[in-house]
Amino acid sequence: MDNNNKLKKIIGPVILVLILAFMISLPLFAQNYTIILLRTILMYVALTLSWVLFSGFTGYTSLATAVFYGTGLYTAGVLNGVLPLPLLMLCSGLISAVLALIIGTITLRLRGIYFAIFTLSSVELIKHVLNWYEINVLGVRGHYVTRVDYGTVYYILLAIVVLILITTYLIKRSRYGLALSGIKSCEEAAVHTGVNATALKVLLFALSAFFIGMTGTVMATGMLYVDSIIAFNLNYSFFPTLMAIFGGMSSMFGPIIGATVFAYLQEYLITRSPDAYMFIFGLVMIITILYLPDGLVGLYVRIRELLLQKAIPQIRRKISGGKHANTAS
């Protein structure tokens, strides 16, 4: 039993390291098309993991991903040629984080769906104002972005993903991980147990925005041109949310798998039939919410439990609490 546990504990990291080594060596032998495809996949993995970093931990559904991603894209356009790429990324990451601090400070006292629709509106507000500003004040729409080769972008995105994974892992292990599960399961009790929930939520929101903003800037180098309408596209809020829900958030693999499946599907369908992608996207969202509340990871866990049904009576016996308490009201 003990050995089994040990094996379980190392198997995850070992798989991750193997995948990472494979991903690092990939550009050496893969075709250009594969790298471009993986670039999109990594982008969605980064967005989805960043989304989970905040929304998965706290239970607040954020639809502000497009604000931060758009900020990253747009900053790359505005500051194109002014700063070298690493500084530019840092800069847009910080701008996104500051935006998140502002949005977070004023909205995180809002309850569930109100927070979601507020963040959704913030995307549209910024888009409309910037669009108006471009047309009426600047007189010029959009900005050009200098291209960076796919290989470099690929490695930068890979680094961002690894960075997010490490951050998530460290937070999960730390005392703040425990506080965040407290906030997610009962915020009022957490607050009365000494957890400064507001500060924790706002900082985490900013951290997640930081990663999203950096990702946006890197991706802008492959787009050549950005304007407000392209940058602040609500789909950048919806896609990571669904990808995370579809994959399941109880394990870090869930969002990665969810993002990979959909990013691949998008790349495959977007040239052939973009409506079909949206249709499948919506349909999967509905089916997942109805039948897979814990996503693919939950499905996997359920199947494994069915296979290991012998072990279940033992667990039952361990829970000696007896009757379930009535926790309603």
Next chain:
Amino acid sequence: MQILQVEGLSKNFGGLAAVSGVDLQVESGEILGLIGPNGAGKTTLFNLISGTIAPNSGKVIFNNEVISGLKPHAICKKGLVRTFQSCKTFPGMSVYQNVLLGALFGSPGKISREQADVETREILEFTELAELSDVPAESLTLEKQKKVEVARALATKPKLLMLDEMMAGLNPTEVAESMELVRKIRDKGITVIMIEHVMKAIMNICERIIVLDHGKKIAEGTPEEISKNKTVIEIYLGE
């Protein structure tokens, strides 16, 4: 020494006075009972003192320090902690994690993980929950869940513990056990204020009782005095 002073505390909800001009003093080391009919404002008073909601007027002084206006987590760190009427453990977390959270975040000052672990285990022993430490909190009975909540509160090393209807819904044996636990907590030097409808418990373990009705304090005294108080009897009989 007085550990808590409440001066002229008032709270309105949409023109309706839930608590109006309540004064009260709590001596360090006592068990104070807070009773009153439903809707008398007892839980609102707890909410005001613990910082869940802000008062319209009046102030709360804890340990010679004004705490009204502070956020709940800051009040908790100062050593004033409360439990909830509708039990609020953290579902999805084990009993151990529930209590550990209190030790890590509720204690005044920084605490190491090892230290928190030691304290958590001590408190689980103290509250007789040690055997259940790996069980998810939501799968426990109501009585055990309430105990987990108390244990979590104790882990924050409080000077003053406010218990909101800890004994509601428990059977007589469980009530007796809970009374014992409250006494044990007081013997550790922790002051206790408890809202309770179980009169037997209140009369037995409280040194002093305060009666609220319609948001106002209407009586105060020893259990004996309260049980003879005419206004109190009228309120309870006239209900």
Next chain:
Amino acid sequence: MVLLINIILNGLLLGGIYAVTAVGLSLQYGVARILNIAHGEYIMVGAFLTWLVHTKFGVNPLLCLAVAGPAMFILGYLVQTFLFRKLKEKTPTPAEFEGSSMLMAFGILFVIQSIAIFLWGTNIEGYSYLAYSIYLGDIRLSVNRLVILIAALAICLLFYLLLTRTRTGKAIRAASQDPDAAALMGININRMLALCFALGAMMAGFAGMLISLVYQLQTNMGMQYTIIAIIVVVLGGLGSIPGSLIGGFLLGILGAIVNSIEPGLHMAAYYLLFMILLLVKPSGIFGR
């Protein structure tokens, strides 16, 4: 002075559309506790159906109510029965249902929109109907907007009578105020929820018809009407039809003012107003 009167008149004309846009959403959230983010998609489909029937068969657009309304009614009924009801049975707490039903509504939004794009493409469509103005002194009134205002008021009035005077309407309102008591009194809650969701969708269909009379149509126009509907509900109060009228007119006048100053910013102004409202009444903008 003339400018001011023009603004107010335009606001009132706009307000009629906004009110019809909002009553359906108000009913759905008030009774079923579903924040139907896909509401604007029903409006879009209603508008396109009207456009289709009018341009293909030459039917008077106002009469297209008879197509757009029932079609959306059926769609709403099916969506509630097969999706939201199932979800509700699986979700343990009302708060969780609020969250997951909103996400599901996003899914429905994508499905409806992609089907609409498949059928009607992404081009801007439209037709003109009664597109001329009459003058009262210096004040210009466009006839189609006047027709819309009258139609909107009539639709709201009929809807109001339906909810307050008929047995079904009373049952719906009872179900919204106290589902448990209503169930005890023999009201079939699930049927009521489906009915109220269907009625809400039907009102969206009507709103789509009205919108198609004056505005250009595009398959991606839904979201902005959803947001408008939410703002109106917030302004006017949940589940109240007179409230939606008042809220609609308030927002219409605001829109007219912004339009007369800086037309490019009127949607931005709506979003800003919406966010401010959320912050000012954080405890529940839909509180009764």
